[in-house]
Amino acid sequence: MRVKWTFDEGLARLVFLLDPEDRTTGACTDGEPLELRTNTCHVRLPDGRWPGEIHPDLLAVAAWTVAAPWTGRRVVFDRPVSPGVAEALHDGWGVDAGPVGEDPRTGTRLAISYSGGADSMAVAEIFPDAPFVHFQRVSHPRVPNRWTHYRSDVLAGLARRTGRDVTVVQSDLEFLLSVPRPGFPEHHAVAAGALLLAGELDLGGVAFGYELGSRWLGGDRYTHRYSPDNPMWAAGGLWGRLFAAAGIPLVLPVGGLSEPVTMRMAMASELAPLVRWCLKGDAQGPCGKCAKCLRKELILAAVERRPLNTTITAGMVAARKWQEPPPYGGQETIEYGCAHVPGIETTPFARAAEYLQATVESTRWLERCYPPAIEEVPERWRKQVDAYVGDTIGLMTGDEARRVETWGAARGEP
């Protein structure tokens, strides 16, 4: 793989050229099969935030977040990277990376990769002074946009209205994927803007809203089992080491907290009126009809200990997953919801609740923080996370932590 960046004021264009051993099919670090559509994309930084010179390590890592799935044996960057980044690429992916010959970079501040959902809003609660970097999908000049129901403009508008130091970074990099659909080739591509801005903002870390399920329980598309070595998000995993080598380690301030807890934090936030997880809704509000709205309504109703308020019924597409037996990605959250929402048996989650048989008692461990998640936060920011958790949430007991550590064990190998 050969990677080339070119720049105009405010605009960074990326081209990656495939070597003979490179493929147009590949897999995300979480195992999801992917197919490449095209090999160009761009990242646009807003006026006044253009850094001029960008450290080659940052450019290399940003490029790698979209080039990794297709790269076979080696990656050649268009400018030398530091030995640490080359080593992280070699140890993590087995690729020869070069040329080498740049000094490593460092920074001091923490930025939040802010999507506008409950989890990143919870992160913003812990770090009220940290600047936001928001990733906004824009159309790709070579790919007809057939996904206009995704209202990234609405989400960017909500992020701007938070009144925080917000940088909205626009990119078409999601359209590099033709299979399964436009999206991040690697989850870390959402940080492309934070990486390019790291010099300008003096960033020494980037915080994400990945919570307990994503970090420790193999949630979403991953293993659905306890995964201390999670390759995406563990500090010592391949991505963790790569970001650290580029002087911008991954920080997961809510990595030890479950979705019900981050939801409670977001609802208590002064930013709460601006929270938005629905990708389809317009300026008026969430659509209330999509699968994501349904799942989040379950969490919200559970946190507020009230009946589910939705027009979605069990027969609709948005509720199809909950008519099938587990395992579900993020199943711990569904268990919590089924245990806490009164009258669950009359909702689209009735079947799931029957399968899961969760109770208030069996889901109590989700109310507290998993201690190793705090240990994993880089030292510079650990005290603030620790203090917040100590003041408002509390730590899991040994027995509760064991619930995390035995998660999915009964299901055995897939």
Added chain:
Amino acid sequence: MRFVVRVLTPSRLRRALWSRLDARYVTKPDHRQDIKDTLWEIQMLRREVVALRGEIDRLRRTTPAQPARPAPSDGRAAEAHRLATETAEALDTLLQSEMRIWQAIDDLSARVAATRPVG
């Protein structure tokens, strides 16, 4: 084993025996490298399995006859939708082909450059 050898043999003999044994067997760094290489192989295989699985999924999705779109009231709208969808899909194929062609061109020119005599 080491204990027995140490008790029963003088040090010179012991050293000779160990160096003999060490020469016959793989050293720790070599083992480590082997394990590293194997892990890498496993990772590559994993990627390939995933890619193959994806290919199967994709084929499975494409083979059954496309379910008819919900009959729109306006025939021209349906025709425009069909055209838009097919054009977008055709463009995807073109974009992929372009990458593969450049991949082949780069490969060829690298090989030509390698075989051409210097000077």
